[in-house]
Amino acid sequence: MSVTDELLANAERYAADFDKGHLPLPPARHVAVLACMDARLNVYGLLGLTEGDAHVIRNAGGVVTADERRSLAISQRLLGTREIILIHHTGCGMLTFTDDAFKTAIADETGLKPDWAAEAFTDLDEDVRQSIARIQADPFIPVKDSVRGFVYEVETGRLREVKA
Amino acid sequence: MSVTDELLANAERYAADFDKGHLPLPPARHVAVLACMDARLNVYGLLGLTEGDAHVIRNAGGVVTADERRSLAISQRLLGTREIILIHHTGCGMLTFTDDAFKTAIADETGLKPDWAAEAFTDLDEDVRQSIARIQADPFIPVKDSVRGFVYEVETGRLREVKA
Numbered sequence: 001m002s003v004t005d006e007l008l009a010n011a012e013r014y015a016a017d018f019d020k021g022h023l024p025l026p027p028a029r030h031v032a033v034l035a036c037m038d039a040r041l042n043v044y045g046l047l048g049l050t051e052g053d054a055h056v057i058r059n060a061g062g063v064v065t066a067d068e069r070r071s072l073a074i075s076q077r078l079l080g081t082r083e084i085i086l087i088h089h090t091g092c093g094m095l096t097f098t099d100d101a102f103k104t105a106i107a108d109e110t111g112l113k114p115d116w117a118a119e120a121f122t123d124l125d126e127d128v129r130q131s132i133a134r135i136q137a138d139p140f141i142p143v144k145d146s147v148r149g150f151v152y153e154v155e156t157g158r159l160r161e162v163k164a
Numbered sequence: 165m166s167v168t169d170e171l172l173a174n175a176e177r178y179a180a181d182f183d184k185g186h187l188p189l190p191p192a193r194h195v196a197v198l199a200c201m202d203a204r205l206n207v208y209g210l211l212g213l214t215e216g217d218a219h220v221i222r223n224a225g226g227v228v229t230a231d232e233r234r235s236l237a238i239s240q241r242l243l244g245t246r247e248i249i250l251i252h253h254t255g256c257g258m259l260t261f262t263d264d265a266f267k268t269a270i271a272d273e274t275g276l277k278p279d280w281a282a283e284a285f286t287d288l289d290e291d292v293r294q295s296i297a298r299i300q301a302d303p304f305i306p307v308k309d310s311v312r313g314f315v316y317e318v319e320t321g322r323l324r325e326v327k328a
Binding site: 002003004006007008010011012013014015017018020021022023025026027028029030031032037038039040041042043044045046047048049050051052053054055056057058059060065066067068069070071073074075077078079083085091093094096097102105106110112114115116117118119139140146148154155156157158159161 | 205211214232
């Protein structure tokens with residue numbers, strides 16, 4: 001039995017208890033969260049979210065690339081979110097390699113060099129500030145009054161704000 | 165008080181009860197989930213995940229663009245995941261507009277046309293298959309034995325597999 005099959009069995013239990021069939025499409029709390037994909041970062045649990053509350057966007061690092069700007073533009077323009085919360089975290093895998101080494105290793109193995117930036121970083125707080133700056137510089141995300149960035153501490157469970 | 169401040173108060177409660185400070189970086193279940201950012205889609209709740217189990221990647225639509233291929237390459241190559249679960253859902257915002265109309269509206273307002281595809285789609289199952297095909301075609305994601313796609317039904321809480 002694959003892990004996917006085990007998780008599908010969990011999904012059947014979720015459906016059996018389901019009572020949230022009439023939630024509206026726009027997020028009730030008008031907030032979009034952009035966080036790292038890290039397995040230890042439970043966005044719903046950490047922020048006390050429940051079904052219907054918030055858009056949750058996630059990727060390796062919680063960084064801001066074109067696809068996150070696309071998602072945030074759709075989130076605000078079509079679905080009415082007004083606040084953005086960015087979450088990086090301690091112990092992130094993105095702190096453990098460099099773009100050059102990672103892409104060279106892939107090129108050595110596959111014969112092709114990735115045509116994307118891996119977005120590795122060396123300083124957590126600085127990368128949170130970089131992510132905020134990329135959002136502030138984007139011409140297609142209309143609402144930027146509340147774009148705040150945080151570091152989640154995987155050791156303590158605490159969320160620490162990164163000041164500009 | 166902003167919504168962000170209210171969610172930060174929730175985060176303090178999460179930290180107060182926190183007892184998961186020593187989880188390893190690689191996901192315990194060796195799985196990466198790629199899902200839509202939709203507020204009604206509670207990935208942890210649906211799949212019965214807990215802290216440390218799985219990478220969770222999310223964006224508008226749950227589509228596969230360069231940034232998701234980047235995240236999946238990092239997930240598999242550096243952090244050992246072996247299975248991929250894709251989740252779209254009924255009632256998706258991506259079914260409610262077209263790329264052309266959305267980008268023209270933005271250009272009319274800002275004077276700039278977005279340099280990204282909005283990735284709107286008209287057929288849920290077909291877009292799940294498209295997402296699987298984009299992963300299968302990617303030269304940098306090494307493990308493709310278990311790439312399965314699903315539609316989550318926001319009306320019923322059920323997860324339905326999309327067959328090739």
